[in-house]
Amino acid sequence: MRSPKDFFAPLAVGAPDPVREIPALPSRMIHFFDPSNEKMAAKVPDLAKKVDVLLGNLEDAVRADRKEAARNGLVSIAKSTDFGATQLWTRINSLDSPWVLDDLITLVTEIGDKLDVIMVPKVEGAQDIHYVDRLLAQLEARAGLRRPLLVHAILETASGVANVEEIAGASPRMQGISLGPADLAASRRMKTTRVGGGHPGYLVRTDPVGDDLETGRTTYQQDLWHYTVARMVDACAMHGILPYYGPFGDIRDVVACEDQFRNAFLLGCVGTWTLHPVQIDIARRVFSPDPKDVAWARRVIAAMGDGTGAVMIDGKMQDDASVKQCRVVAELADALATRDPELAKAYDEATKEALA
Ligand SMILES: CC(=O)SCCNC(=O)CCNC(=O)[C@H](O)C(C)(C)COP(=O)(O)OP(=O)(O)OC[C@H]1O[C@@H](n2cnc3c(N)ncnc32)[C@H](O)[C@@H]1OP(=O)(O)O
Ligand SMILES: CC(=O)C(=O)O
Ligand SMILES: [Mg+2]
Secondary structure (H helix, E strand, O other), rough: OOOOOOOOOOOOOOOOOOOOOOOOOOOEEEEEEOOHHHHHHHHHHEEEEOOOOOOEEEEOOHHHHHHHHHHHHHHHHHHHHOOOOOOEEEOOOOOOOHHHHHHHHHHHHHHOEEEEEEEEEOOOOOOHHHHHHHHHHHHHHHHHOOOOEEEEEEEEOHHHOHHHHHOOOOOOOOOEEEEEEHHHHHHOOOOOOOOOOOOOOEEEEEEOOEEEOOOOEEEEOOOOHHHHHHHHHHHHHHHOOEEEEOOOOOOOHHHHHHHHHHHHHEEEEEEEEEEEEEHHHHHHHOOOOOOHHHHHHHHHHHHHHHHOOEEEEEOEOOOOHHHHHHHHHHHHHHHOOOOHHHHHHHHHHHHHHHOO
């Protein structure tokens, strides 16, 4: 464990200074594409205008015999594309794989100035982040980079969940954490075969009335991921980094996808992964606060003045704690409005109506 005094010292001579605060840039959707897939790669310039984050995936879902093509494809896409304000991330192969060393060396050397965040899969504990941290510092120094690359961990092993707080605080590079429900289910030996989402067998049932155990007993499907998402959100909030939902694999079921995304949003996540173009608008809708909520938040903030004391608005008590919640919503809305003019207009119109 490094001394707190050394936490913000560069880990290699000539490496850029670590950041002291993780920028809260809009990242409602982290859109995955396979850089070795020509059809997907051709869509990147258009997608860059629609999404907050584009992620060139090198790990799972890229065939073993396409790993080099994916890595080289990402280098060439990064060099030839104007991403505007859209962030470019990558997911490298796992730290025990034969590809990861070349992933890091090639990407940092060739496109380190274009990449914002490196997503590390199957993180088990702080030791994995420490390894990547030092290696990145060495590569950044050699490449002469002026800005440090940030690191994002996928929470997808039982050990990773047990160590999530230490992972979140393992390095000043830690930008965020995503839920990885597919690998996590396998690692925990859960008896599911899905990528994210609920399961009809995971439920609670109302009590029987009298001796009849069969009739009138409503069941409620429960969320398999509630515990993990909540724990991840707390670990991230505690360390000033950003939590995300992960993949929702049933591409056809846009309704359940939206529900799962919304649960994560309400619990504190700032965004999600999108695996298919059809999920992009769902993520935008869910992870942008509703204009009515933004208008309400702005109204409470205006009524609360310096933020202390208690007032009544439409029959509801507001005080120091509720105004803090309203600030979270209003600040997110302001940040998204700078990127999304349509949203900015909807927020302003709803606020005008609420204050009229
Ligand atoms: C557990 C995890 O690790 S999750 C993360 C790893 N998984 C991924 O990254 C998966 C990414 N997504 C995909 O590979 C694909 O979306 C699949 C395999 C799920 C479905 O692909 P397809 O069968 O081609 O879907 P579909 O036919 O509906 O695609 C429609 C169009 O969208 C394109 N498309 C599909 N997914 C994407 C994407 N992620 N990005 C850009 N374009 C895409 C297709 O190429 C196709 O293009 P076309 O109209 O020019 O032919
Ligand atoms: C996200 C991911 O990699 C998983 O669910 O396994
Ligand atoms: Mg995985």
